[in-house]
Amino acid sequence: MTRETLARLILGGLLAGALGLSLAAYGLARRDVIEIHGRMAEAGGWTPAALDATVGQPLRLRLVADDVVHGFAVGQMDWPAINLLPGRPVETMLTFDRPGRYTFYCTRWCGLGHWRMRGVIEVAGPGAAAAPAGPPLYVQLGLDLDAPRPASAAPLPEGRPSASRGAALAVEVPELGEPRGESPAAVWQALRAQAANESFDDAELWEAVAWLWRSQTTPAALAEGERLYAANCAACHGEAGAGDGVFAPELAHPAEHTQMGAGHQTQAPTAFTDPAGMLGVSPAVLHGKLIRGGMGTGMPAWGPVFTDAQAWALIDYLWTFQFDYAASP
Amino acid sequence: MTPAALSRSRALGWAAWLAAAILILALPWPAFARTPADRVIRVEGRRFEYAPGTVAVNMGDRVTLELVATDVVHGLHLDGYNLTLTAEPGQTARLTFVADRPGTFRFRCSTTCGPLHPFMIGQLTVGTNDFFWRAAGLIGLAALAAVWGLRR
Incomplete structure (x- = not known):
C-alpha cells in the first residue's frame, strides 16, 4: 500500500465519520418526534390519528397540513389552538398531567367533513384519570333528547323580548327546580299561573322570562359563547343563527352530497332564531344535543372537544337569538 | 371644379378627419362625472x-x-x-x-x-375601460376616412 493510498483512506474515513456522526446526532435528537399529517376528512383526516403518550413525558409533534388550512388543538384543554398552513410545518410539545383518553381535533373549517377530522391520544401512567364531574345534566334529569318539544303551550312572543324591560317589571317568580332543566315556554306558563302576575300581559311575561334567562349567565360567558359559535357553529347554523350557514344547502339535500360523499344522513341545520323550535326546549336539552351530537342529522358530538364551561357558555349564547340581552331596551 | 379648388376641399376634408380623431382622444368621458x-x-x-x-x-x-x-x-x-x-x-x-x-x-x-x-x-x-373605447373609436374613424379617401 503506497503512502498516497493510505492518505486517501484516512481522509475519506474522516469525512465519512464526520458526516455519519452529525447524521446520527440529528437522528438521535429527533427520534421521538412524531410527524402528523392533516388532510381534509375525505382525504384521510389526521395521519396517524391514534397516539400514545405517558404522563409527564413530553409528546413531541411535528404537524403538517397537506392540502388546506387546518388547525390543531386538544379537546377539553385550554392550550391555544395551533394554525396549520400548507407548507408551514409546526413543531409542538404536549405534556399531559393526567392519564386518560384525549381527543385532538381540527380547529379551522376544512370542508363539510371538518368535524370528522379528529384523533385520539391515549395517555398512560400513574395518577387518577381526569374524572368527569358526574353525568351531564340531561342524563341527571332523565330527558329524552330526541322527543319533539313544541312550544305551542304558550303564545309565542313577537320579536325578541327584552331582558332589560323584564328586569324592571317586578314579576312574581315561583320556585323553579333546576333552572336549566326548564324550557322558556314552561317557565312562561309557571309565571302565568301565578295569581300575582295577572296584571301583566303575555309580552311582558316573555320579557320577564328573558330577564330570568339573562340572570343565569354572565357577559364573559356570552362573549366566550359568541367566539365559540362563530368558530364552530356558524358554518352550518348561520352567522345570525337562522340555520342558513354556507353548508346548510348541502346538509338539507343529503342525496346531492358533493363534499361528503353519498350515504351520509344529514338534515337542514336548526334555526336558533325560530321561536317555535327554541322556546319549547330547555338549556339542558340543547346542552345534551351539543355534547352528544345529532345522531343522524349531521350535527357533530362536541362533548370530547369543549370543556363543561365552554359548552354552557355556548348554550347561553344561543338564547341571544331569542332574547334581547342588551343593557338598555 | 378647378384642380386647385379640388385639392383645397380635399385638404379641408383631411383636416376635419384629424379634428375628429383629436376629439375622440381628448374628449372627457362621461363616466368620470x-x-x-x-x-x-x-x-x-x-x-x-x-x-x-x-x-x-x-x-x-x-x-x-x-x-x-x-x-x-x-x-x-x-x-x-x-x-x-x-x-x-x-x-x-x-x-x-x-x-x-x-x-x-x-x-x-x-x-x-x-x-x-x-x-x-x-x-x-x-x-370604464376608457382606452379600449377610444381605440375602437379611432379605428372606426380610420376606416371611414379610408373609404372617404378612396372615393375620389
Whole structure:
C-alpha cells in the first residue's frame, strides 16, 4: 500500500465519520418526534390519528397540513389552538398531567367533513384519570333528547323580548327546580299561573322570562359563547343563527352530497332564531344535543372537544337569538 | 371644379378627419362625472373559483367587499390596491376601500386551498375601460376616412 493510498483512506474515513456522526446526532435528537399529517376528512383526516403518550413525558409533534388550512388543538384543554398552513410545518410539545383518553381535533373549517377530522391520544401512567364531574345534566334529569318539544303551550312572543324591560317589571317568580332543566315556554306558563302576575300581559311575561334567562349567565360567558359559535357553529347554523350557514344547502339535500360523499344522513341545520323550535326546549336539552351530537342529522358530538364551561357558555349564547340581552331596551 | 379648388376641399376634408380623431382622444368621458356610491359586493369563494368572478365598480365608489368561504378557508388579495382578506366558512370577512385607481385588477386566493389554488383568480374593474373605447373609436374613424379617401 503506497503512502498516497493510505492518505486517501484516512481522509475519506474522516469525512465519512464526520458526516455519519452529525447524521446520527440529528437522528438521535429527533427520534421521538412524531410527524402528523392533516388532510381534509375525505382525504384521510389526521395521519396517524391514534397516539400514545405517558404522563409527564413530553409528546413531541411535528404537524403538517397537506392540502388546506387546518388547525390543531386538544379537546377539553385550554392550550391555544395551533394554525396549520400548507407548507408551514409546526413543531409542538404536549405534556399531559393526567392519564386518560384525549381527543385532538381540527380547529379551522376544512370542508363539510371538518368535524370528522379528529384523533385520539391515549395517555398512560400513574395518577387518577381526569374524572368527569358526574353525568351531564340531561342524563341527571332523565330527558329524552330526541322527543319533539313544541312550544305551542304558550303564545309565542313577537320579536325578541327584552331582558332589560323584564328586569324592571317586578314579576312574581315561583320556585323553579333546576333552572336549566326548564324550557322558556314552561317557565312562561309557571309565571302565568301565578295569581300575582295577572296584571301583566303575555309580552311582558316573555320579557320577564328573558330577564330570568339573562340572570343565569354572565357577559364573559356570552362573549366566550359568541367566539365559540362563530368558530364552530356558524358554518352550518348561520352567522345570525337562522340555520342558513354556507353548508346548510348541502346538509338539507343529503342525496346531492358533493363534499361528503353519498350515504351520509344529514338534515337542514336548526334555526336558533325560530321561536317555535327554541322556546319549547330547555338549556339542558340543547346542552345534551351539543355534547352528544345529532345522531343522524349531521350535527357533530362536541362533548370530547369543549370543556363543561365552554359548552354552557355556548348554550347561553344561543338564547341571544331569542332574547334581547342588551343593557338598555 | 378647378384642380386647385379640388385639392383645397380635399385638404379641408383631411383636416376635419384629424379634428375628429383629436376629439375622440381628448374628449372627457362621461363616466368620470358619475357621483361615487357605496357598494357592498359579496364574493363567494369555493375551491377553486370566486362567484362572481368579475366585479365592476365606478371610479370613486366606496366598495365593501364581503368574502364568504363556502368550503375551506379562502383568502382574497387584490392586486393594485394591495388589500388582503381571509375568510373561514361561517365567518364572513369584510373590507372597505375607496376605488380611486382606475383599471383592471386581479384578485387571487391568498390562502392555500388545494391543488388548483394558484388558479383561483378573479377580476375587479374600476371605471370604464376608457382606452379600449377610444381605440375602437379611432379605428372606426380610420376606416371611414379610408373609404372617404378612396372615393375620389
